[in-house]
Amino acid sequence: MLVSDEYIIERVEIDERELDRDPAGVQLRYNQTEPGIIRDGVDGIAVIDESDEQYRVDFWGYAFGRLYVKSEGVEEIGQKLTSNDGEIPSWILDSETVNADDPPWWVPESVAIEPTVTCNNCTETVSAQEGLTPRNLPPSIDGPVVCQTCWDRQ
Numbered sequence: 001m002l003v004s005d006e007y008i009i010e011r012v013e014i015d016e017r018e019l020d021r022d023p024a025g026v027q028l029r030y031n032q033t034e035p036g037i038i039r040d041g042v043d044g045i046a047v048i049d050e051s052d053e054q055y056r057v058d059f060w061g062y063a064f065g066r067l068y069v070k071s072e073g074v075e076e077i078g079q080k081l082t083s084n085d086g087e088i089p090s091w092i093l094d095s096e097t098v099n100a101d102d103p104p105w106w107v108p109e110s111v112a113i114e115p116t117v118t119c120n121n122c123t124e125t126v127s128a129q130e131g132l133t134p135r136n137l138p139p140s141i142d143g144p145v146v147c148q149t150c151w152d153r154q
């Protein structure tokens, strides 16, 4: 469930092809950190301001569609950014769609616009999007997070 029913103004049936490939608004991306796992949820969400009372939300992935929601619904979407699947944020803002100096009101203050993680193998700090938490890491690696480069070398 993307947004609680009580905050949904309208649910629009839409063909996947009708969704813009590059929608306007601020976008969130699901951050898949386990290589080889196929997820059946939503991979991307775009929040488009229509007015103070109404926002358009396009979402895509295995599930897709369009919602018109109240501001409380957008606040719920913002809360996803603080959901943390262990070491790495599960949802990340697409930094190209957001002004880091003036993020939207619904992004919680504690959220980094471009979060980073530290690789437990090479100790490099990388973008959270490059951080992986594979299930079967070799025991020589002292922690759950590896960067893409180290993983590719396995």
Ligand SMILES: [Zn+2]
Residues within 6 Å of the ligand: 119, 120, 121, 122, 123, 124, 146, 147, 148, 149, 150, 151
């Ligand atoms: Zn590394």
